[in-house]
Amino acid sequence: MDQQRILLVDSSEEEISRLRAMLRTELTIDTARSRDQALRVFDKDLHQIVVADHLLADGTALELLQELRLLAPDLIFVLMTTEGGENLLREAFQAGAHDYLDKQLLERDPYFLQQVLDKAFEKLDFQILKHSLERELFNANQDLLLHNQNLLRNTDQLQLEKLKLEEKNRELEELTENLDNFLSICSHDLRSPISTVKSMSRFLLERARERLDNIEQDFLHRIIKNADYSLELIEKLLDSHELERGVRRHFEMLDVNAIINSVSHAFILQIRQMDLNFMCFNKVDDLELFGDRIKLTQLFNNLMVNAIRHTPQKGSISIEVEEERRGPTRHLVFSIFNTGSYIPPEYHERIFDKFEQVPGAPRSDGGRGLGLAICKGVCDLHGGSISVRSDQATGTTFIVSLPQYKDLEDLPGERPLSRPKVLLFGCDEALQKLFETLFGDAARVLAFNAVSKRFNQLLDHQVTHVVFDETVLSSTPSSAFRSLQSRGPSLQTLVVVHKYDESLLERYYRSINDVFSLPSDKAYMRWKLDYPLDHWLTEVADRSRVVLLVEADPERRQSFFDQLASDENLGVIPVANGYDALLAVRKIEVHLVIAARESTVMDGLELLTRLKLNYPELPVVLIGDRETPTEDLAARVLGAAAVFPSEVTLDTFGREVRQILGVAG
Structure with a gap:
């Protein structure tokens, strides 16, 4: 503080003079001799400390304290009295008094009043510093929230642009595939008839030359010449297209x-x-x-x-x-x-x-x-x-x-025309979505109902994986396995098994075991599929409370789901990432969101921020260990209803969730 100023209130002018003498001369002191005069003199911007005798001519110091605190809630008030007991002290402190002084003690120790005021001014300095820091923290938090909102908007925009770009890439791949198919037709369906025309014309020219006049022979020469021209043009077009693809096959x-x-x-x-x-x-x-x-x-x-x-x-x-x-x-x-x-x-x-x-x-x-x-x-x-x-x-x-x-490694990077391909045979829509998720942007997943005669045509150099559902193995022609063998270990083959069938699998493994060197003990994999989001939205439609469970780890998601789903009052929607969670809250009324703190797609704090921006009343619970002490504070500031550690027991988890929802466990 630049200037220390107090208001001294006492009915006796003589007592005011005596108290003035006990204080430092550089201290600015304003005085009042009654409660009413003190209210008129008090200025909340000047008087941060008030020292008042309990018994005034027109009331008590406690009454004055109550009225002054309405004007200045942070006022430091010091009560003086010659007669007082525990009840008076209790009432004073309950009313917000900072300290209590016995006037008889001041007679024995005249410096005691100044010591009390020094401590009061220290408290006042601390309050001023605290308010300043709180204002700075509030402003910084507002700036952070604004920045976070802008960042989220930019992130959403980038995500939208990414989706548009992916769509354009898919369109380009389809166009490129159509062009490949067209050029394949050129390579076979155009060259074959042109070659036939050329061969027949040459045959006529050689075998029936004596029966043809000069004009007819000239026509045949022109046919042969134009056939050569067309064949050369086709060859050059194919060469040009292959070079544009930039595929290095025979280096x-x-x-x-x-x-x-x-x-x-x-x-x-x-x-x-x-x-x-x-x-x-x-x-x-x-x-x-x-x-x-x-x-x-x-x-x-x-x-x-x-x-x-x-x-x-x-x-x-x-x-x-x-x-x-x-x-x-x-x-x-x-x-x-x-x-x-x-x-x-x-x-x-x-x-x-x-x-x-x-x-x-x-x-x-x-x-x-x-x-x-x-x-x-x-x-x-x-x-x-x-x-x-x-x-x-x-x-x-x-x-x-x-x-x-x-060496090939020294050459500039490959320029593949499109993403590698994964061929699925006999796999349902859920399996197709699973493999699309597994491969992501790294490959293009193509699904077919069965292994058809076009298998060899589909198996081009860009195919990296072939996936058979067990239901099509028995009807898969042996030629398909021979095609797989010709590609060798560079092509990976998978089988999706829904029910163990030793004889079926033995026939399959005998077909490709020499090529892929599968282990003798044969490791079998069974995919456990998650239902799509729409399934769960229908499943919980009639429940009184809906909980959205966001957890990437399938085992933890299953454990938490089992703990909550046992309650028939609760409808639980399990999702693996934050984007599915945001989609779910737009489609159905959700009463609680439980999100893992860590996630590869969208972490818990980011999901919490997004939800609170759009659904401020929706309670959100985070699960996971904090990396720094400030993470729990950040979660609370952002509005988390609770934060559970990773090692929380399922019983505790279920009990706390039901308590937040107000549902009997």
Whole structure:
């Protein structure tokens, strides 16, 4: 306090003067000689301490105390009297007096009054500090609640955006799967009839040439040429799509020099027919790298086709191999040059897009605008790059840079098109939901009623698990097990068992035991399924009290459920996480929520906060051990009705819950 000020009340002016002499001179003292005058003089902002004689001219100090405390509840009041007993003391302290002084004692010890006031001022300082801290704590708590509300709103928004993104991903996966199916149709249903048309046309041309005139022969030549064009287009489309998926299936250590030599020899006849000057310059000793032999062969083959296509008679083509270091990685740089062609700068990037071609370029041999797009896809697949440099005076050079990785782990991360797949056969809706929960975002769960003839088609490279319900095992064809065996240990197979059947399981294990090396004692697993939320909402609809039990641990959830469900007055809804709990309270009137403090999805304090924001009157009980002493305080501040430790006995738990609900146990 900056200034110490008191109000001294006594009927005797002489007594007031005597009391003044006992106090420090720096103390500011206001006086009053009656109860009425004291009420007029008192200022709650100035007088924090009042010292009054018990017997006043117009009343008593206790009456004055009662009236002053209505004006200033935190007032420090000191009672003085020459006559008093235990009853007076009891009444004074019950009325809120801070201390009691015997005037006869003041005559013997004049310093005693100042000592009492010093302690009173210390108490006053403590009260001021306490109020200040309480205000700061209240303001901090309000800020925290506001911040928590904003955080919850942001979390809900993020959750909504996540759900939207997941939905978009599912749509993309479906579109991609449809595209895969379409391309599979292209691969088989389009190539087969085109190949048949080509073969029959060639047969007619060879066997019936003498019976065909020139126009008819020309028609057959055109049919064969267009059939070749269509087949090549289909092949390139399939190659382009596979490269866009970025799946690395056949990577191994390769000698690129052998690939270039093989490609060059394949075009030696065309090079001689066109009288081209062809040269190779290799400035690198080590030409080994980790890659896909077929794709790299396709890369250099397409570049050679492109070079021959755009080089005039007696022109030049060259392949030059150099090395350069980019950081810690060594790159092999291949420059494929040809004379006679020019690519304008505005097309230096566009020509690597599908179906993009330079206007005015020769088309006599049927360019489709896919070859360079495939080249870029191969380079991307190997973590490399491709670019072009072109000059009107000299010609065009395509530059391929491939990092000289020695292992698949060195390559940039895989780019799978979609999530791995889990195939379920004969599993009901509850089992499907269970496996969707088990795998989460890590895999896509697809359910089928039975093992059909399409089993081999379904079992593509993205399938990681196959799950059989025991009910379909006896009708599963042996070809399905042979398909599983061909995949080996990389594919995991599970069986869901509802009832032990030794003969049925023996037949199953004999089919795949050699592949999966199952233990001889055979560990069987039986899934215990939780009913969905809607089941429990129907189950408790007619109960007088509804308890929502939130516990992730199935065993603890079952124990708590058994303790409460035995009471026919209570309806218990067991859920595994906070999100299901929030969904439940929106659908049905809940009278008590019991939540585990710890949870992998939403902990108890977060659920408590969310519930209190929307349902402030709903009692919430937390179960679990605190990590810090402040956690229980936080739970109480947030409005928890009770907090139970993890080791609470079931009897105590049941009794306390019934007491909170007001239900007889």
